[in-house]
Amino acid sequence: MIDGVVITPLRQIFDERGKVMHMLREDSPVFSSFGEIYFSCTYPGAIKAWHLHKRMTLNYAVIYGEIKCVLFDDRPDSRTRGCIDEYFLSPENYCLLTVPPLVWNGWKGLGEHTAIVANCASIPHDPSEIERKPAFDSSIHYDWQIQHK
Numbered sequence: 001m002i003d004g005v006v007i008t009p010l011r012q013i014f015d016e017r018g019k020v021m022h023m024l025r026e027d028s029p030v031f032s033s034f035g036e037i038y039f040s041c042t043y044p045g046a047i048k049a050w051h052l053h054k055r056m057t058l059n060y061a062v063i064y065g066e067i068k069c070v071l072f073d074d075r076p077d078s079r080t081r082g083c084i085d086e087y088f089l090s091p092e093n094y095c096l097l098t099v100p101p102l103v104w105n106g107w108k109g110l111g112e113h114t115a116i117v118a119n120c121a122s123i124p125h126d127p128s129e130i131e132r133k134p135a136f137d138s139s140i141h142y143d144w145q146i147q148h149k
Helices: none
Strands: 006-009 012-015 018-021 036-042 047-053 058-064 066-073 084-089 095-099 103-110 115-121 130-132
Touching: 036 103, 058 066, 058 084, 066 115, 084 095, 103 115
Parallel strands: none
Antiparallel strands: 006 095, 012 018, 036 115, 047 103, 047 130, 058 095, 058 115, 066 084, 066 103
16 A cells, blocks of 8 residues: 555445445644635546645545556655555445545446545645646556456
């Protein structure tokens, strides 16, 4: 696992009326600060990658649909530099993926439905603190296709 990344299992509370999906609380060990919450909708097969935040900590949870979220550690002083991790996030695998600053990340929509990814970011959106690369950038050696293992 990439240094500083945390996976936190999340609760869903069901009853005959529906469910409540917990995401992040102020007293959680992974909570640092509140900047904003937003929802990113991703069509099946669409890739939203790559981006890196210089200061923002990301807290991703998928409330509908499914994604394959991929992280790449290119931080010069990181003990996990060069590592790539994949996480499959959905209501069926409901968890919070906390991504520290300076870790490249992106995802691909899976399944047949638009995925809704919630992010509780540690700071408000600021275009000056984001770096971007194309999904198939040669500096990140990752194949977005389905891998039959």
